[in-house]
Amino acid sequence: MKYTCKKCGESRFFYVTVSVAAKQRIDLKEGSRHGIVYDIEPENIDGFYEDVIYCGKCDEQVDMEEWEEYQF
Numbered sequence: 001m002k003y004t005c006k007k008c009g010e011s012r013f014f015y016v017t018v019s020v021a022a023k024q025r026i027d028l029k030e031g032s033r034h035g036i037v038y039d040i041e042p043e044n045i046d047g048f049y050e051d052v053i054y055c056g057k058c059d060e061q062v063d064m065e066e067w068e069e070y071q072f
């Protein structure tokens, strides 16, 4: 597997977006307000968005056609 980011030249670190379980506090002091997110559980991933891959260095979106080609 070999891919080079077209924007910054990164060839090692890339990432996909995931969703994890977490809590968001609701504050009732002045009406119901949703506040900070806490108790984030990185090991409890409930969604992977692998259709889009990003460069780990500059966040540029990977060209998925070229990415696919590199997989074989």
Ligand SMILES: [Zn+2]
Residues within 6 Å of the ligand: 005, 006, 007, 008, 009, 010, 055, 056, 057, 058, 059, 060
């Ligand atoms: Zn990049």
